[in-house]
Amino acid sequence: MQESPQSTATAYTPTERTVPTRSADRASYDAEVVHAILDEGFVCHLGFLRDGAPIVLPTMYARVGERLYVHGSTGSRPLRMTGQADPGLPVCLTVTHVDALILARSAFHHSLNYRSVMVHGVAHDVTDPEEKQAALNALVDHVVAGRAADSRPANKKELAATAVIRLDLNEVSAKLRTGGVNDEPEDLALPYWAGVVPLRKGYDTPVADAALAPGTEVPDYLQ
Amino acid sequence: MQESPQSTATAYTPTERTVPTRSADRASYDAEVVHAILDEGFVCHLGFLRDGAPIVLPTMYARVGERLYVHGSTGSRPLRMTGQADPGLPVCLTVTHVDALILARSAFHHSLNYRSVMVHGVAHDVTDPEEKQAALNALVDHVVAGRAADSRPANKKELAATAVIRLDLNEVSAKLRTGGVNDEPEDLALPYWAGVVPLRKGYDTPVADAALAPGTEVPDYLQ
Numbered sequence: 001m002q003e004s005p006q007s008t009a010t011a012y013t014p015t016e017r018t019v020p021t022r023s024a025d026r027a028s029y030d031a032e033v034v035h036a037i038l039d040e041g042f043v044c045h046l047g048f049l050r051d052g053a054p055i056v057l058p059t060m061y062a063r064v065g066e067r068l069y070v071h072g073s074t075g076s077r078p079l080r081m082t083g084q085a086d087p088g089l090p091v092c093l094t095v096t097h098v099d100a101l102i103l104a105r106s107a108f109h110h111s112l113n114y115r116s117v118m119v120h121g122v123a124h125d126v127t128d129p130e131e132k133q134a135a136l137n138a139l140v141d142h143v144v145a146g147r148a149a150d151s152r153p154a155n156k157k158e159l160a161a162t163a164v165i166r167l168d169l170n171e172v173s174a175k176l177r178t179g180g181v182n183d184e185p186e187d188l189a190l191p192y193w194a195g196v197v198p199l200r201k202g203y204d205t206p207v208a209d210a211a212l213a214p215g216t217e218v219p220d221y222l223q
Numbered sequence: 224m225q226e227s228p229q230s231t232a233t234a235y236t237p238t239e240r241t242v243p244t245r246s247a248d249r250a251s252y253d254a255e256v257v258h259a260i261l262d263e264g265f266v267c268h269l270g271f272l273r274d275g276a277p278i279v280l281p282t283m284y285a286r287v288g289e290r291l292y293v294h295g296s297t298g299s300r301p302l303r304m305t306g307q308a309d310p311g312l313p314v315c316l317t318v319t320h321v322d323a324l325i326l327a328r329s330a331f332h333h334s335l336n337y338r339s340v341m342v343h344g345v346a347h348d349v350t351d352p353e354e355k356q357a358a359l360n361a362l363v364d365h366v367v368a369g370r371a372a373d374s375r376p377a378n379k380k381e382l383a384a385t386a387v388i389r390l391d392l393n394e395v396s397a398k399l400r401t402g403g404v405n406d407e408p409e410d411l412a413l414p415y416w417a418g419v420v421p422l423r424k425g426y427d428t429p430v431a432d433a434a435l436a437p438g439t440e441v442p443d444y445l446q
Contacts, residue, residue: 017273017274017276017278021298021299021300021303022296022298022299043319043321043335043337045268045270045279045281045317045319046279047268047270047277047278047279047315048277049272049277050240051240053240053313053315053343054270054271054272054277054278054313054314054315055240055270055277055315055341056268056269056270056279056315056316056317056341057317057341058268058317058319058337058339060335073245075244075245076244076245077244080244090276090277091277092270092276092277092278092279093279094268094279094280094281096266096268096281098266101366101367101426103367103370103374103429103445104374105374105375106374106375106377106381107359107360107363107371107374107375107376107377108375108377108378108381108385110363110366110370110374112266112283112366114266114281116281118278118279118280120276120278136330137330140330140333143324143333143335144324144326144420147326147333148330150415150416151326151327151328151329151330151333151415152328152329152330152331152410152413152415153330154329154330154331155331158329158331162331180430180432180433181432183432187375188434188436189436190375190436191436191438191439192373192374192375192436192439193373193431193435193439193440193441193442193445194431194432194435195429195430195431195432195435196429196430196432197367197426197427197429197430197445198426198427198428198430199425199426199427200423200424200425200426200427201423202422202423203324203420203421203422203423204420204421204422204423205421206326206418206419206420207403207418207419207420207421208416208417208418209403209404209406209417209418209419210403211411212416212417212418213411213412213413213414213415215414216414216415216416217416218416219416222326222416222420
C-alpha cells in the first residue's frame, strides 16, 4: 500500500472508447462528477470475459481516491480469474443511477434521466494485507458511512476466504441526462400528458435483528 | 414475426455458466421468478465485446414472452454491431434490484438483499417491421403500462433511426438473497446493532411539462 494518499484526478483523459458515438454532450470526464456518481451508489455491474463470452455480474464496490475495490469469495469466478490472470483481468465496471422517467408526447422521445459511470481497465488482485483491510473497510463504509468501525472486523479465516480486486480510475467517463421533456415543436399541441416522474430514493425504517444484545440501540448513522 | 404467441417457459435448463460457483441455493431457474424480476425493472446492463474487451452499457429493455428487446439509435455501438455481426452479437444482459442492506454484527456478514437475472445469448437485429413496432410499444409500456397507446407512435423517420435487438430467454438464471442477518452464533452477543434496512422504492409526484396542451390531465396510469 502506498504511504501517501494518491493524487486526486481533476479530469480523465477521453479515449476512443470513452467518447460516445452519440449524445456526446451527455458525457463528462470531470473527476468530481465521476466521484459523486460512484460515491452515491454501492452496486456496480462488472463485465469481464469468460471463455471468450461477456459476463455482467452485479456486485458491491467502493472508491478510495482513484481506485475502485470489489470483493467476493475467493471461490467466485471473477475474483479467482483475476488472481490467475497475468497481468490482471480486463473489465468494464458500470454504475448507474436512474433519477426520473421522461414521458414525452411522442413515443420516440420517451427517455430516462440517469447518471452513469463506465470504467475500463484491468483489475488486479489485492495481496497487500493493509490495502486489503482498508479496502474491506471501505466496502462496508461505502454502503453505510461509519459502519466499519461499528462492527466486528474480519478475522484471519474470513480474510483468507475473501478476495479483493482493484481497478484504477484512468479510463473513465460519466454520462448524464438531466432536465425535462424534449418533444418536437410540432408535437407540443398533442393532447398527451408529458412530464417528468422522479424516482423515489432513500431508505425505509431499519428493522432490528430479533436477537440483538440487550441495550443495543439503532446507531446514529442510520437515523 | 411469429403469428401465434410463443409458448411460455416454466423453467430454464441450467447450463455450466448459469450454475453459480457459490451460494447455489440462491439460484433459480423458475420462469415465473425470472419473469417477475425482469418485469419489475426497465434498465438492464448489457455486456458485449468491443475489440476483444468487455463493455457494460446501461440501457432500457422490455420482455415479450420469452424474448427481451433492447433499442437504441442505429448509430450506437451495440446496435450497429448487432446489425453487422453474423450470426448476431454475443451478450450478457443483467437486471438487478437491490431490496435492502443487511447490517450484520461482523463486517464479513454484511450483505444485500437483491434479486437479479442474468441472460446469456446472442442478440439479433429485429428487421421485421411488425415485430419492431411491437417491441417499441413494449419498451414504452414496460416503463409505464398503458403509455404506448397514449403517446404519438414513431413515424417513419423515427423508426428508421431506431434499431431494436432481440435476445431470447434460453440460458437464464435468477439469483436472490432474501431474509435477515446471518451472523455467526458466537457473534450474537456483540454490542453492535444488526438488522435490515429496506430500500425505498416507487415514484414521487409527476411534474408536468410547462407547455402541456390546455386541458391535459395527469393520466390514470400515473396516479
